[in-house]
Amino acid sequence: xxxxKNKGTFDPQDFLATVNGGRTILNHxxxxxxxxxxxxxxxxxxxxxxxxxxxxxxxQGKEAVIGIMDVxxxxxxxxxxxxxxxxxxxxxxxxxxxxxxxRATMMKILQKEPAFAELFTAHxxxxxxRIEEDLVDQLFNSSEKRLARILLLLxxxxxxxxxxxxxxxxxxxxxxxxxxxxxxRVSFFMNKFRKLGxxxxxxKLSVHSSLLSVVLRD
Amino acid sequence: xxxxKNKGTFDPQDFLATVNGGRTILNHxxxxxxxxxxxxxxxxxxxxxxxxxxxxxxxQGKEAVIGIMDVxxxxxxxxxxxxxxxxxxxxxxxxxxxxxxxRATMMKILQKEPAFAELFTAHxxxxxxRIEEDLVDQLFNSSEKRLARILLLLxxxxxxxxxxxxxxxxxxxxxxxxxxxxxxRVSFFMNKFRKLGxxxxxxKLSVHSSLLSVVLRD
DNA sequence: TTGCCGGTGTTCAAAATTGAACACTGGCGG
DNA sequence: CCGCCAGTGTTCAATTTTGAACACCGGCAA
Numbered sequence: 047x048x049x050x051k052n053k054g055t056f057d058p059q060d061f062l063a064t065v066n067g068g069r070t071i072l073n074h075x076x077x078x079x080x081x082x083x084x085x086x087x088x089x090x091x092x093x094x095x096x097x098x099x100x101x102x103x104x105x106q107g108k109e110a111v112i113g114i115m116d117v118x119x120x121x122x123x124x125x126x127x128x129x130x131x132x133x134x135x136x137x138x139x140x141x142x143x144x145x146x147x148x149r150a151t152m153m154k155i156l157q158k159e160p161a162f163a164e165l166f167t168a169h170x171x172x173x174x175x176r177i178e179e180d181l182v183d184q185l186f187n188s189s190e191k192r193l194a195r196i197l198l199l200l201x202x203x204x205x206x207x208x209x210x211x212x213x214x215x216x217x218x219x220x221x222x223x224x225x226x227x228x229x230x231r232v233s234f235f236m237n238k239f240r241k242l243g244x245x246x247x248x249x250k251l252s253v254h255s256s257l258l259s260v261v262l263r264d
Numbered sequence: 265x266x267x268x269k270n271k272g273t274f275d276p277q278d279f280l281a282t283v284n285g286g287r288t289i290l291n292h293x294x295x296x297x298x299x300x301x302x303x304x305x306x307x308x309x310x311x312x313x314x315x316x317x318x319x320x321x322x323x324q325g326k327e328a329v330i331g332i333m334d335v336x337x338x339x340x341x342x343x344x345x346x347x348x349x350x351x352x353x354x355x356x357x358x359x360x361x362x363x364x365x366x367r368a369t370m371m372k373i374l375q376k377e378p379a380f381a382e383l384f385t386a387h388x389x390x391x392x393x394r395i396e397e398d399l400v401d402q403l404f405n406s407s408e409k410r411l412a413r414i415l416l417l418l419x420x421x422x423x424x425x426x427x428x429x430x431x432x433x434x435x436x437x438x439x440x441x442x443x444x445x446x447x448x449r450v451s452f453f454m455n456k457f458r459k460l461g462x463x464x465x466x467x468k469l470s471v472h473s474s475l476l477s478v479v480l481r482d
Numbered sequence: 483t484t485g486c487c488g489g490t491g492t493t494c495a496a497a498a499t500t501g502a503a504c505a506c507t508g509g510c511g512g
Numbered sequence: 513c514c515g516c517c518a519g520t521g522t523t524c525a526a527t528t529t530t531g532a533a534c535a536c537c538g539g540c541a542a
Contacts, residue, residue: 164375174341
């Protein structure tokens with residue numbers, strides 16, 4: 047079982063690193079599709095390394111990024127409450143390593159191991175509040191502010207470290223999908239931000255804290 | 265403690281009905297504010313009776329309804345991951361009875377009682393997928409479709425029962441906040457829907473399943 | 483009865499956003 | 513070297529959305 051040698055204890059981190067009943071480790075290259083919208087949903091995933099995006103495609107073919115998941119995050123949880131199919135695709139943004147956990151295994155372990163359940167609940171709460179913020183952002187703010195916010199978030203603002211926040215290359219197309227607008231709009235505002243000295247970019251992108259003024263003004 | 269007489273067992277429903285360490289029952293009248301945006305966040309709430317809305321107000325004074333919570337739902341969970349202040353207000357839509365659970369009590373019980381944790385996790389997952397849907401709706405659909413969707417959801421579509429779905433009175437202003445648009449827009453589309461026979465309303469509102477065509481078309 | 487008031491129906495110009503188009507760039511494989 | 517191509521900068525008309533305004537309709541208290 048998912049139990050360690052020192053019997054009687056349970057370490058979630060160890061559980062999430064060990065291949066065993068119902069758990070497998072998968073390696074993906076950048077841009078790989080981990081699952082596709084419409085696939086049958088019978089497992090939850092945990093990210094051990096890398097970053098990925100969750101993308102939905104509308105009937106008209108428009109795409110929207112509804113989440114960027116990072117190390118330590120879970121995704122594909124919808125299947126735990128009876129969603130039979132994936133409502134969105136998961137696409138690797140970098141090379142990444144994920145652990146796949148069967149739905150049944152996941153449910154069992156959530157019941158049996160409070161320490162694990164706690165970890166998972168914390169993830170859900172965090173994710174919850176992030177989506178709520180995204181929704182509010184969408185409802186209240188112009189695309190200019192939304193873009194500024196996304197750039198700041200990508201640059202890990204709020205987290206310690208990174209005195210000069212740099213984001214790895216990301217296309218305007220993807221930014222547009224994340225912000226919920228069109229590419230020309232992103233291009234327009236990126237240039238505006240650059241002219242104002244809020245960001246710099248040639249190949250890489252660096253975001254200055256002065257960009258905050260865009261989000262905060264008015 | 266939160267333990268029943270028949271020692272050794274734990275019934276979440278019973279727990280959520282019994283006043284005891286860290287738990288209190290509160291009764292609210294329609295339109296009462298259960299907590300305000302900016303209040304200190306030190307408790308989670310569980311709805312035993314009634315319906316309420318979660319509302320955020322922007323710096324510019326615009327309001328947005330980011331959730332309608334019903335019997336059996338939790339709200340105010342943000343405090344469990346260190347949000348010190350309420351990011352939104354909770355306002356009763358009907359008379360309602362809620363149980364207030366101290367943050368500390370909630371965290372303890374989540375650790376100690378798997379059955380309760382399971383209930384809570386299920387709530388989080390459901391809420392999660394609903395907000396995601398709301399976000400996607402906002403990103404993809406026009407205000408006309410969004411209004412149609414909200415009306416259908418209010419009429420409890422998807423749930424069994426209600427052959428002729430009727431919604432209790434709700435102002436166009438509130439609808440506008442839920443949909444994320446302006447009141448004139450709501451007025452315009454409501455009349456359009458009425459003319460097309462998708463809805464009826466004098467005092468009460470009834471929603472026909474034919475309204476689905478608006479959401480599905482194109 | 484009168485006057486107030488919340489909720490509604492409607493209009494309209496201003497502003498934001500879309501979507502499609504076109505030219506330009508730099509890298510990369512052949 | 514050349515051609516291809518993804519990503520970018522830019523334009524612009526069409527469409528959607530906003531925000532403010534005004535009139536109308538009950539109900540209800542004075």
